Amino acid sequence: MNPSSLAVHCQNVVKIYDTGDQKVTALNGVNLDIALGELMMLVGPSGCGKTTLISVIAGILDQDSGYCEVFGEDLLNMSNQHKLNFRARNIGFVFQAFNLLPALSAAENVSVPLIINGMKRNDAERKAVAVLEQVGLGARATALPSELSGGQQQRVAIARALIHSPRLIVCDEPTSALDHETGHNVMTLLKDVALHNDRALVIVTHDARIFDFADRIAEMDDGHIVEVKGVGVQASPASTSKACTPVAAKP
Numbered sequence: 001m002n003p004s005s006l007a008v009h010c011q012n013v014v015k016i017y018d019t020g021d022q023k024v025t026a027l028n029g030v031n032l033d034i035a036l037g038e039l040m041m042l043v044g045p046s047g048c049g050k051t052t053l054i055s056v057i058a059g060i061l062d063q064d065s066g067y068c069e070v071f072g073e074d075l076l077n078m079s080n081q082h083k084l085n086f087r088a089r090n091i092g093f094v095f096q097a098f099n100l101l102p103a104l105s106a107a108e109n110v111s112v113p114l115i116i117n118g119m120k121r122n123d124a125e126r127k128a129v130a131v132l133e134q135v136g137l138g139a140r141a142t143a144l145p146s147e148l149s150g151g152q153q154q155r156v157a158i159a160r161a162l163i164h165s166p167r168l169i170v171c172d173e174p175t176s177a178l179d180h181e182t183g184h185n186v187m188t189l190l191k192d193v194a195l196h197n198d199r200a201l202v203i204v205t206h207d208a209r210i211f212d213f214a215d216r217i218a219e220m221d222d223g224h225i226v227e228v229k230g231v232g233v234q235a236s237p238a239s240t241s242k243a244c245t246p247v248a249a250k251p
């Protein structure tokens with residue numbers, strides 16, 4: 001792939017967690033390119049390294065070796081301040097555990113990326129309410145996270161990842177707490193809002209109901225990418241024998 005058409009370029013990325021008494025190799029030489037304008041899904045058995053990989057891509061975690069470039073920038077070798085600014089401007093992250101601030105309302109949570117990027121609080125909260133409306137939560141803008149269901153908290157987290165129009169959105173299981181219809185609506189919104197030809201979307205998922213939204217699906221096992229396939233391409237017998245569900249054909 002032409003380097004200028006890439007949103008993400010990972011080459012031989014290794015990440016080892018050292019807990020003192022044991023070392024866990026979570027990423028064992030990951031090679032992955034994600035194109036501008038692409039929705040890439042990442043699948044694979046529990047513990048194979050998916051969350052670790054998207055955390056490296058989003059600049060939340062440093063790899064031990066190898067190379068990871070996002071929009072042509074090497075996050076590992078940025079100064080902390082440059083990395084904070086780069087992330088705040090360019091990356092939206094939907095965490096598996098949502099990571100909402102418990103003392104802030106839904107609208108205040110969603111407005112945080114805009115305030116970090118310098119917008120006045122009132123303007124940011126007004127825009128946050130508008131994005132909450134897009135995810136079907138306009139009426140719950142003043143609710144605290146503890147007053148919302150799991151699925152509602154997940155949609156607040158998605159609104160927060162979208163609000164500042166980042167060029168890269170990284171989501172860890174964004175539909176896990178959502179029913180079929182809400183999950184479908186959220187994926188439609190993510191794809192519409194996130195995907196322009198200068199942006200990209202990376203989604204870790206076990207949810208076969210949303211596979212059709214992907215342009216390509218990368219299958220991970222044991223710390224590396226074992227197969228990348230376009231949607232509509234039949235999975236090989238070797239890949240279907242693992243924990244991944246075969247990819248459905250696009251309608």
Ligand SMILES: Nc1ncnc2c1ncn2[C@@H]1O[C@H](COP(=O)(O)OP(=O)(O)OP(=O)(O)O)[C@@H](O)[C@H]1O
Pocket residue numbers: 017018019024025026044045046047048049050051052053
């Ligand atoms: N902070 C940590 N300290 C030590 N080991 C960790 C840490 N985070 C993850 N691991 C280990 O690294 C490996 C990869 O974990 P990771 O969370 O990336 O997998 P995953 O594919 O996202 O799993 P799941 O689908 O269950 O969320 C696992 O063996 C996990 O136990």
